Amino acid sequence: MVYQLNAVKQQKGGQTILKAIDLKIPEQQILAILGPSGSGKTSLLNILARIDQPSSGSFTSSQAKQPKGVMVFQDYRLFPHLTVWQNIIFGLKVQHISKAERQQRAEQMMATMEISELAQRYPDELSGGQQQRVALARALVLKPALLLLDEPFSSLDEGLRLEMLDFIKQLQRQLKLTIVFVTHYKSEAYLLSNQVAILIAGQIMQVATPQQLEQRPANLAVARFLGQANFIAGRWQGDYFQAPLYTGQANFQGQLGQSTATLYMPFAGGLQLEPTAYPAFTGQVAALTWVGAYEQVTLQVAASQIKLTLPVAAVALHQSYQFYFTTLPVVF
Known part of the structure; x- marks a missing residue:
């Protein structure tokens, strides 16, 4: 399934947040959106997740009239009063999936995420890396066509961040996921993605491979941001x-x-x-x-x-x- 943002603009409170965004999201790949804080990255993800609607323009796909990504938030947003198991099956219950299928899908996803032994723990009993895996499992158990990651590793230390980057790449290949990943860390974008879109001041300045970005930035704004x-x-x-x-x-x-x-x-x-x-x-x-x-x-x-x-x-x-x-x- 091919996803496309067409002339997407976002304005709020008299401020223009996104300016005529045209962007193609490649199927079964990881696309990184890289830009400084305040560049509009989260606003763009909110539109992809249908949490928000653009002021103008459209988000379309080759198969669905109203495509919708599933978001994994920066702060994970796990329900503190629910166990890991209950957190993971929550979305399936909302979708009225049968109990037997919920059981099967949740067990399979927890095994894939290597968190089966955490099923009866609560979020405050988990490490940051474990919470990250639970948040991913809760999203992936819904079988999303498009997975959205909003600065997912910002609270992790460097060693755990690198471990999770490798794990996400393995998941993407194993499950054939289409992922949009936003970050303001160049190293994360380069390690995780073959295609990186540079978003500065609400505009997509360039979409290219990491090597192309470093050797041929599109303009001085991109070059200075990359540092x-x-x-x-x-x-x-x-x-x-x-x-x-x-x-x-x-x-x-x-x-x-x-x-x-x-x-x-x-x-x-x-x-x-x-x-x-x-x-x-x-x-x-x-x-x-x-x-x-x-x-x-x-x-x-x-x-x-x-x-x-x-x-x-x-x-x-x-x-x-x-x-x-x-x-x-x-x-x-």
Whole structure:
């Protein structure tokens, strides 16, 4: 089933929250909606869940006139006075599913979520990770065609967050789920999803793979939000970018007629020591910080300092090196 948002706008209290959102949700995949706080992510999910209606535009699918996703909320929203078992079967009772089928579906889902031993516990007797699994089980037992996850890992520590990200990916493959997952953490979006939609100030700025986002952000707003990059101020004249750090050809993504411009250089993947057709500059290594398999390198280039990520021991402190762009650099 293919889902489509068509020119969806949302206005409340005189404020425009979503601005003409056009978005296709791929079937049986995980689509991440990534954006800063206040960008409209939860408002968009509420429309997908039919908790709210857009001011204009439509949410449609190839099979249902009124498609509706099932939401797993950021705070889980488990009923504190009900056991895990009672929480999981609650939605099935609302749907008037027979007792025998409720029993069968709930037992199967609890086994899938590896929480069968928690059946008679109450939410306040569970860890954060266990509560997360119960909330997912309560949603998935309804057999949703579209599962919506609203910042589901924000309250978990880093180790448990990574564990749950892997678990969600396994569930998606096993159950062939279509999932929309919203977050303001780039690492979560990249780890969980092959397609990421960037939502900034109520607008979808770009939909792409993580690699495409890092290498070719659609505009300067996307590039600055993604971070982990150097932004070099200069000028665009003719077909060249001009700045003390670098003067040369670039892939110009700015507006025609602008004179000031910004060179985008991501920390990772933008520069290398191996020669390419795109020489960048010579820089002296001013600092090295070990970050596992890589080192965070600070270079002194003319009067500027820039950062990049290189394999451990690729460069030595206080030594100078010629660097090359991996591809034609981008200027906004």
